[in-house]
Amino acid sequence: MSSKAQLRKHNRLKPYHGNGGKQHEEDETIDYKMVTFSLGGKDYAVDILDVKEIANLIGVTPVPNTPAYVAGVYNLRGEIISIVDLRIMFGLPAEERSSGEPRRGLILRLNDTIIGIIVDYVDQVVGVDSSRIQPPHPIFGDINIKYISGVVEKNERLYIVLDVERIFGRESQEAEARRRRSAETEGAELAGAPAEETHEAPESIVAQRAVEARNQHELDLIFIKEELTSLVQFYPSALNNDWLASRYEDWRKERTAAEREVQLACADDAHEFLAPFYSRDTGRFWSSGSAGMFREILPERLRNTITVWNPGAGKGFESYSLACLLKKVYPESTLKIWASDNDLLSISSAPNLVFREEEVPSTYHEFVVEGKNGYTLAGMIKDSVLFEYHDITHPNVVPEMDLIVARDVLSCLPPERQASVLDEFYDKLLEHGIVIVGDHETGLAPDRWERIDGSRIAAFRKRKQEKGA
Amino acid sequence: MRVEYINPFVEAAYNILREVMHGEIKRGELYLKSTSMPVLGVAAIIGLAGDVQGRVLVDMTKDTAIKVASTMLEGMEMEPLTHLNDMGKATITELANMITGQAVTKLHNLGFKFDLTPPAIFTGDNMEIADTGVEALIVPMILEHGKIEINVAIRERN
Numbered sequence: 001m002s003s004k005a006q007l008r009k010h011n012r013l014k015p016y017h018g019n020g021g022k023q024h025e026e027d028e029t030i031d032y033k034m035v036t037f038s039l040g041g042k043d044y045a046v047d048i049l050d051v052k053e054i055a056n057l058i059g060v061t062p063v064p065n066t067p068a069y070v071a072g073v074y075n076l077r078g079e080i081i082s083i084v085d086l087r088i089m090f091g092l093p094a095e096e097r098s099s100g101e102p103r104r105g106l107i108l109r110l111n112d113t114i115i116g117i118i119v120d121y122v123d124q125v126v127g128v129d130s131s132r133i134q135p136p137h138p139i140f141g142d143i144n145i146k147y148i149s150g151v152v153e154k155n156e157r158l159y160i161v162l163d164v165e166r167i168f169g170r171e172s173q174e175a176e177a178r179r180r181r182s183a184e185t186e187g188a189e190l191a192g193a194p195a196e197e198t199h200e201a202p203e204s205i206v207a208q209r210a211v212e213a214r215n216q217h218e219l220d221l222i223f224i225k226e227e228l229t230s231l232v233q234f235y236p237s238a239l240n241n242d243w244l245a246s247r248y249e250d251w252r253k254e255r256t257a258a259e260r261e262v263q264l265a266c267a268d269d270a271h272e273f274l275a276p277f278y279s280r281d282t283g284r285f286w287s288s289g290s291a292g293m294f295r296e297i298l299p300e301r302l303r304n305t306i307t308v309w310n311p312g313a314g315k316g317f318e319s320y321s322l323a324c325l326l327k328k329v330y331p332e333s334t335l336k337i338w339a340s341d342n343d344l345l346s347i348s349s350a351p352n353l354v355f356r357e358e359e360v361p362s363t364y365h366e367f368v369v370e371g372k373n374g375y376t377l378a379g380m381i382k383d384s385v386l387f388e389y390h391d392i393t394h395p396n397v398v399p400e401m402d403l404i405v406a407r408d409v410l411s412c413l414p415p416e417r418q419a420s421v422l423d424e425f426y427d428k429l430l431e432h433g434i435v436i437v438g439d440h441e442t443g444l445a446p447d448r449w450e451r452i453d454g455s456r457i458a459a460f461r462k463r464k465q466e467k468g469a
Numbered sequence: 470m471r472v473e474y475i476n477p478f479v480e481a482a483y484n485i486l487r488e489v490m491h492g493e494i495k496r497g498e499l500y501l502k503s504t505s506m507p508v509l510g511v512a513a514i515i516g517l518a519g520d521v522q523g524r525v526l527v528d529m530t531k532d533t534a535i536k537v538a539s540t541m542l543e544g545m546e547m548e549p550l551t552h553l554n555d556m557g558k559a560t561i562t563e564l565a566n567m568i569t570g571q572a573v574t575k576l577h578n579l580g581f582k583f584d585l586t587p588p589a590i591f592t593g594d595n596m597e598i599a600d601t602g603v604e605a606l607i608v609p610m611i612l613e614h615g616k617i618e619i620n621v622a623i624r625e626r627n
Contacts, residue, residue, distance in 0.1 A: 348472055351472055386471060386625070387472040388470060389471075390604065391501045394501065397602055
């Protein structure tokens with residue numbers, strides 16, 4: 001390790017405390033929030049107001065004849081933005097990466113331009129007192145000093161605050177004016193909360209801290225939501241917001257107790273966060289408890305031919321559980337279940353699902369037969385289910401349905417798709433029909449759907465529409 | 470598309486191409502498509518009827534079509550092609566017929582009854598195909614001469 005690097009490490013381990021150290025930390029008002037990230041093992045930060053979102057950059061297209069630090073252009077939901085590799089821009093050794101690998105990045109909004117930067121990993125949101133940001137000193141970081149707006153210590157970590165305006169911003173008059181203004185008010189301008197939140201300073205510090213703490217949590221939750229989308233394609237919406245908010249509370253407590261980061265850094269974190277989301281008995285045969293909850297909401301009688309739509313059928317456990325239950329409840333009726341999934345591997349195994357005897361609850365034993373390779377379902381059950389490799393956002397050619405069972409399917413679709421699929425459910429459902437969504441996807445539009453009284457699963461009926469409405 | 474239909478088409482495409490072509494054949498990742506999609510340049514189409522309704526499209530670029538047809542003709546000790554003439558078109562049509570025929574035979578053995586329509590071939594630039602109300606399964610086959618896409622759109626007759 002070079003002596004320069006040692007010096008830097010030394011500085012990081014022994015952060016400097018400004019005037020007053022610990023005691024100051026207790027009194028500080030958080031008025032400057034920044035998104036922190038790691039680059040070459042050091043901690044950097046940018047003003048949260050400059051950050052549009054956190055993104056996993058997949059498929060950055062290189063552009064010829066650009067400086068080496070321009071990684072290329074990227075299609076951000078239809079908008080083409082430039083991507084800068086901060087490691088190269090700041091003269092740090094570039095990491096060996098295969099081209100298909102997603103890159104961690106921040107999307108920054110600078111005046112009218114949107115630009116993406118590639119970093120090693122995005123860390124968390126940190127709130128600090130802007131007056132504690134120290135002017136930069138030449139020994140910090142490998143970055144040209146004019147790009148650093150300061151250095152700040154928080155929780156024994158030293159963050160180098162980058163001036164993104166100066167790095168990427170065009171020398172427009174507006175930017176110049178803004179910079180002058182920020183200099184005059186000593187960062188107060190920059191330090192305000194995000195646009196939709198209050199800009200007025202609360203009267204007492206206590207009140208301000210309460211607001212800040214709440215804002216911090218709201219921000220953490222916003223970032224967690226974005227991470228869920230980018231890491232595991234889970235889309236927060238009105239449907240699952242209630243669950244997300246309560247889950248976030250638990251998650252923050254769990255992670256804080258375990259001294260781990262609240263933010264989601266990788267797909268494993270996201271899966272851990274979502275683990276309690278999935279409905280009961282996902283990916284296995286329904287226990288008699290789950291079957292009982294379904295039984296409760298089923299009407300006395302149904303039509304002679306019962307039609308069921310089961311998107312997101314996965315390996316088929318749900319469709320088969322449903323078939324067995326309906327066969328028991330309505331032995332006289334013919335059963336037709338349209339089961340689909342867009343995961344080819346899972347759905348391919350569904351028609352010939354084989355399992356061990358102990359995987360099947362005793363309630364289904366009458367529908368199970370022993371085959372060559374293990375236990376399988378009897379012909380009468382198998383014949384009632386049609387498994388399709390199908391993407392639910394494509395046209396759905398299904399008849400009108402008595403039952404639609406789509407548990408934990410909608411949350412994997414972007415919000416506008418969720419809405420269009422729900423519209424389709426509404427159209428395809430018979431007047432007496434029932435929709436069952438995931439246990440934690442209960443936020444269906446109340447003007448169109450009403451929850452069935454006393455249902456222990458998320459079962460909804462169509463709300464009768466006024467004529468002409 | 471019904472899960473049971475997928476494998477017969479994938480296997481038939483692989484088997485037939487391995488039989489008539491030389492060199493390595495790889496299967497690309499299967500996927501679904503529903504919007505109107507571009508056709509690569511030469512497309513043989515075969516309709517399906519019976520328990521189901523739908524069609525199979527065997528799609529490739531003109532360049533790939535000439536090379537594939539040439540290889541098939543050379544295999545029967547005939548002259549290779551320099552451009553896509555009637556012989557070439559007939560050869561590609563036959564390739565589509567062989568693939569679909571074998572797939573339908575496999576499906577027949579599984580208990581699904583399909584009928585085939587005679588194949589037709591389309592050639593041209595900037596062509597698109599749109600199937601309203603039915604999504605297509607794309608089976609890309611990667612040959613040394615280029616890519617052939619087997620595009621299968623079938624739905625159950627309700």
